[in-house]
Amino acid sequence: MTATRLLSWILAVLLVQVLVGVVIALWRRRGKAQPAAVTAPPPVAVQAGAAWQGTRAFRVRARGFEDAACTQCSFELEPVDGQPLPAFKPGQFLTFALQLATPGENAARTVTRCYSLSDRPEPDHYRVTIKRVPPPEGRPELPAGQVSNHFHDHVQVGDVLQLRAPAGHFYIDPDPALPAVLVAGGIGITPMMSMLRWCLAQQPQRRLHLYYGLRHGGEHAFKEQLQALAAAHPQLSLHVAYSRPAEADRQGVDYQHAGRVDLALLQRTLPHGRHAFYLCGPGAMMETLVPALEGWGVPEADIHFEAFGPASLRKPSVSVPPPAAAAGVAIRFERSGRSLDWDGQDASLLDFAERHGVAVESGCRSGGCGSCQTRLLSGSVVYDQAPDHDVAAGHCLLCVGRPATALVLEA
Numbered sequence: 484m485t486a487t488r489l490l491s492w493i494l495a496v497l498l499v500q501v502l503v504g505v506v507i508a509l510w511r512r513r514g515k516a517q518p519a520a521v522t523a524p525p526p527v528a529v530q531a532g533a534a535w536q537g538t539r540a541f542r543v544r545a546r547g548f549e550d551a552a553c554t555q556c557s558f559e560l561e562p563v564d565g566q567p568l569p570a571f572k573p574g575q576f577l578t579f580a581l582q583l584a585t586p587g588e589n590a591a592r593t594v595t596r597c598y599s600l601s602d603r604p605e606p607d608h609y610r611v612t613i614k615r616v617p618p619p620e621g622r623p624e625l626p627a628g629q630v631s632n633h634f635h636d637h638v639q640v641g642d643v644l645q646l647r648a649p650a651g652h653f654y655i656d657p658d659p660a661l662p663a664v665l666v667a668g669g670i671g672i673t674p675m676m677s678m679l680r681w682c683l684a685q686q687p688q689r690r691l692h693l694y695y696g697l698r699h700g701g702e703h704a705f706k707e708q709l710q711a712l713a714a715a716h717p718q719l720s721l722h723v724a725y726s727r728p729a730e731a732d733r734q735g736v737d738y739q740h741a742g743r744v745d746l747a748l749l750q751r752t753l754p755h756g757r758h759a760f761y762l763c764g765p766g767a768m769m770e771t772l773v774p775a776l777e778g779w780g781v782p783e784a785d786i787h788f789e790a791f792g793p794a795s796l797r798k799p800s801v802s803v804p805p806p807a808a809a810a811g812v813a814i815r816f817e818r819s820g821r822s823l824d825w826d827g828q829d830a831s832l833l834d835f836a837e838r839h840g841v842a843v844e845s846g847c848r849s850g851g852c853g854s855c856q857t858r859l860l861s862g863s864v865v866y867d868q869a870p871d872h873d874v875a876a877g878h879c880l881l882c883v884g885r886p887a888t889a890l891v892l893e894a
């Protein structure tokens with residue numbers, strides 16, 4: 484090998500080494516730069532809650548009021564069997580089956596009610612927050628709400644209650660890149676507390692806007708907790724609106740906005756861009772705000788809502804309910820041995836059954852909990868809109884169903 488060829492070889496090897504070094508340095512720089520970019524943490528899987536069949540015994544381990552007026556009380560519940568709890572999706576609810584004495588009846592009977600989980604999933608306990616329901620305004624002669632008052636007046640630490648597993652299709656989209664707008668009216672704050680506490684713990688980059696409408700400071704639930712969360716988490720914007728502030732309520736300290744949570748407030752305070760909206764509150768709030776959001780151009784898929792009772796609000800895509808059978812079709816309740824004629828007076832088969840004294844179970848009365856699910860032995864049932872609960876094959880939900888034909892029901 485000549486000296487010139489040897490020199491070329493050495494130069495070539497050096498060049499290759501320099502090139503390799505440059506490539507490695509660039510690759511390392513790229514590797515270091517990556518963590519600096521804002522990357523969302525992987526979404527934490529939140530599993531569906533139908534983890535046990537039927538009811539499970541829970542002991543009340545704590546109870547405490549959440550508002551100054553002492554009308555909203557939280558109950559912490561731990562499983563009597565001591566086994567870990569299944570996670571639920573923030574926004575879901577529990578169904579309680581209580582044995583209660585009813586005036587005019589000798590034996591206690593099962594009364595079913597749903598209550599939203601009001602905290603993020605924890606392995607050892609669940610929490611619900613229950614508002615005491617008074618008689619309707621101007622009707623003091625009527626009995627106050629049966630179950631909510633029973634909880635407030637009689638359910639104490641150490642008591643054992645029977646619960647169905649967490650359920651419901653109203654829960655937060657786990658995509659951390661999608662800013663969430665949580666709109667609560669009154670006791671509708673409960674599923675929002677669960678969504679909020681879960682997001683803040685699991686998705687610290689997610690933008691959150693909580694709008695909470697109430698009348699005055701006396702009924703402001705979770706006040707200190709919400710203020711502390713907003714102070715600790717700059718990604719959370721808190722908007723509390725009082726429609727009838729008391730004299731002692733201070734705007735800017737106790738609440739941010741005077742008036743109701745309406746579209747104008749959302750338009751004034753929300754940044755531009757896509758948001759997922761979650762609404763839970765009194766019928767009047769939902770019936771104005773949901774159409775207003777649609778009118779503002781929010782796509783139907785980004786509007787999620789739940790009513791705490793029979794809802795008159797339809798999902799936007801459902802405009803004309805399917806026709807129910809005309810009055811006169813035969814409804815047979817097999818187990819009760821009753822044959823009746825559908826007279827078209829009732830909004831649902833549940834109302835019809837109750838009006839005629841047929842014993843049927845119910846809970847949410849809005850197609851969400853499955854308590855009124857009944858085997859359909861023959862005939863077909865129509866729903867104004869697809870129920871939230873997944874109806875088992877060969878069954879129907881009485882609370883949101885009406886007959887399409889003559890029916891034979893197992894009840």
Ligand SMILES: Cc1cc2nc3c(=O)[nH]c(=O)nc-3n(C[C@H](O)[C@H](O)[C@H](O)COP(=O)(O)OP(=O)(O)OC[C@H]3O[C@@H](n4cnc5c(N)ncnc54)[C@H](O)[C@@H]3O)c2cc1C
Nearest residue numbers: 597598599613614617618626627628629630631673791847
């Ligand atoms: C999915 C879901 C989640 C829910 N989450 C929550 C929650 O987190 N917190 C919460 O507090 N609630 C929640 N609710 C509402 C809850 O389930 C109950 O509906 C509520 O507690 C009222 O039940 P009650 O037994 O106290 O009242 P009920 O006994 O059902 O009475 C309801 C109203 O009817 C009135 N009334 C009684 N008798 C008559 C009569 N003869 N004529 C006319 N009116 C009469 C009562 O005075 C009362 O005002 C939720 C509901 C659903 C469906």
Ligand code: FES
Nearest residue numbers: 846847848853882
């Ligand atoms: S009562 Fe809850 S689904 Fe019918």
